[in-house]
Amino acid sequence: MPKKSDSAFASRIYALLRQVPAGYVTTYGDLAQAAGSHAYRAVGQVLRCNPYAPEVPCHRVVASDGSLHGFNGSRAATSLQRKKSLLSQEGLSFQKNKVLNFSQHRWSFRQL
């Protein structure tokens, strides 16, 4: 549940992300649009300060091309490695830092 200290925008992002089932990923763009805005970057800021660590799996959010950018407030390769591991456990496949069959595992809020 959203905290009062969270912005309405942030809450929306969290709520949407929570809808994403395991084995699926989404992009910042789609997330933003689903939130009713085009604040791609704002989404990044929100996730970076993600106070709902396990409940809001920020690792299910990838770049528009399915590549893993940052994670856990870090762009370090170690973080990306962990991200890959987590997603791998959810049935996703990886090639370096990119998701295989990305479009296939990509979650679309618009279809809901």
Next chain:
DNA sequence: CTCGTGACTTACG
């Protein structure tokens, strides 16, 4: 209110 910043995206050379 203004300014700077960012885990972004798209376009261009």
Next chain:
DNA sequence: ACGTAAGCCACGA
């Protein structure tokens, strides 16, 4: 494929 530039929105100082 890669670097740069511009556009974009929200948030904290």
